[in-house]
Amino acid sequence: MQILANIVVLTSLYALVASGYVLVYKVSRVLNLAHGELMILGAYLLVATSAGIASDPLVAIALTAMFSIVVGLSVYLLLMRKMTGQPVLAAVLTTVALGILLRGAMVLIWGPQQLNVGAMISFDNASIALTDSVRVSTAALWLVVCTFLVYLGLLAFLHMSRWGMRMRASGQNALLAAQRGINLHTVYALAWTLSTFSGSLAGVLVTLDSRIDVNMAVIGLKAFPAALVGGLDSLPGALIGAGVIAALEVLLIHYVNPLLSDVVPFLVLIAILIVRPWGLYGTKEELNRV
Amino acid sequence: MKIKQFAKSLVLSATVAAGPALAADDEVVIGVSAALSGSAAGTYAAPAEGLKLYLHLLNEAGGVNGKTVSLVIYDDQGDASRAASNAKRFLTQDDVQMIISVSTSATFAPIISQATRGKVPVLFAGSVCPAETMPPAKPLLYCSTGFSAVHDSIAMVDYLRDRESSDATVGFSAMGIPISRAGMEEAERLVLKADMKSAGVEIAPPGTADYTSFATKLIQNGADSVLSWAPWAVQIRFVDALRKQGWKGNAYVGHLAEAELEMMKMKDPNLFTLGTNVMLFEDSEATQTLVNAVKESGSNLHPESILDGWVGGIVVEGVLEQLGEDTSAEAINAVMSNIEIDTKGLRGGPIKWTDDNHFRETIYYRAYRWSDEKSAMEIARDWKAYEVE
Structure with a gap:
């Protein structure tokens, strides 16, 4: 049962990160390869707010959420907006450059050493007994709850709200959407903002569960197979892809060889790209067009 | 800043x-x-x-x-x-x-x-x-x-034998780099030689984001105590992963650069570091x-x-x-x-x-730990000399 709990927690982490990839890709067809760095930036924003503005953990987390929205919006307005209308490859390469820039800046500002953010904001990451034999940490439990709420919120937003429908329409046919009066820049800005917010949330929660250093951006890379296996333009697909990758990782660690846990998700990724390149739940037509 | x-x-x-x-x-x-x-x-x-x-x-x-x-x-x-x-x-x-x-x-x-x-x-x-x-x-x-991975392992096992019961089961955690693996495999050999039991050596690949599953495996293998030698971030995240699952045994880790500051934040009296450098609270x-x-x-x-x-x-x-x-x-x-x-x-x-x-x-090796009574770091065992052969 503990193994199952580990799978659920890891699925939640990968799914929360993968949702950021999906949101931006679904709407703008851009693969944001700086998503891991944006995720860790969210965690470092928590360090900054807790050290300089708010000592109360809840206030610090709330402020971090606000700042992450500002970061997402700024990334779009200052950088990605200029890429609108340019080849997708140019936009993807821009995100690679952004990732490298953010990584360097974070080392310069917060140093290369790992930080115990939980201790800094007096967050008690207590072990919680779910049953006699299953325990998870407080932050891990929050991670599961937040992922559930984020997915619920995003699905409701995309399917039931006016702006959500505009986002989906822009993703399906940007030209037609623009001709129907949808402001593409607003839609794209919204997608980048929501994506950065969900990534930052994942960054904050994973940091509270352990610690932070710049190398934690690797989580973004590990969540990428999850997004692609599920289908890059499908939120439910990302959730299922995350489940597949997390289950594989945990089971390999437990029953086969831990060193394989790093490799096999990418083998699955390659296999999916060969057999079903649009992912388990992605749209075939969309990927062909890309 | x-x-x-x-x-x-x-x-x-x-x-x-x-x-x-x-x-x-x-x-x-x-x-x-x-x-x-x-x-x-x-x-x-x-x-x-x-x-x-x-x-x-x-x-x-x-x-x-x-x-x-x-x-x-x-x-x-x-x-x-x-x-x-x-x-x-x-x-x-x-x-x-x-x-x-x-x-x-x-x-x-x-x-x-x-x-x-x-x-x-x-x-x-x-x-x-x-x-x-x-x-x-x-x-x-x-x-x-x-x-030094191997010498630190020798000193850690020696200290562990002083503290743990002779039939204790010891788990090991390492990072998937040669030096860390060598250290922990040597430590496991020494533990087995001392007629103690091994819960296995868990080797996490570099870049592992979540150590929970590795820790679960050691807990399920019955580890009473865990010994780790790896970069500090790996050692301590492993200990975190054990504690998150309610494991209360003694953890022995190599005394690396960030140890003192981290241990003062963690306030974990069952976490011991063995190393050759002094801590600066002295x-x-x-x-x-x-x-x-x-x-x-x-x-x-x-x-x-x-x-x-x-x-x-x-x-x-x-x-x-x-x-x-x-x-x-x-x-x-x-x-x-x-x-x-x-x-x-x-x-x-x-x-x-x-x-x-x-x-x-x-x-020369010294062991340190957090003391709840003193609410400060303390020397758990003073310098002990080991000849290098």
């Missing part, structure tokens, strides 16, 4: 790192290849800072017997090809008399190869000690670093000098994190003290191959190198 400190650090570098053009007869030029950026910087940037700081202060105080040190520092990012290029520059452009490595083991081979060709001694100060420095040591290669003259130097330099680094580099500086000072008029690489190597350096209270005893032992003849 840190940008200002970074700028200060650059100024400090400039004052220590006069280039070869400025080198004079009374100046010993030392090339430093360090992982100042990249994924390994978390472990190596701070000791490199410690080395720089010590030698800066030494120069400010007039050097040793009129000789000052000029450091030429290049970032190798823990990457072998960059280290090779650095080593080549040291020998062909900078004309260094000694090389110091503060970087990952991946950088050792190119540095050793270039230094051997140029007959320039190499000091590993903050880098893990390569096997070539252990008996029978290869010429030109020396190590002053406080940690208010001695040596620790005060170090703490004050860091404070006055304006660095935001925790003084403990620079200690291995600082000791490297002490070693350079010790070598200069015994160096005569001849400051050539050959003369420096001759001094280094037979020397005893006083570590000024920052370790349990001196660093002594002989012709066939460039690691140290005797290595």
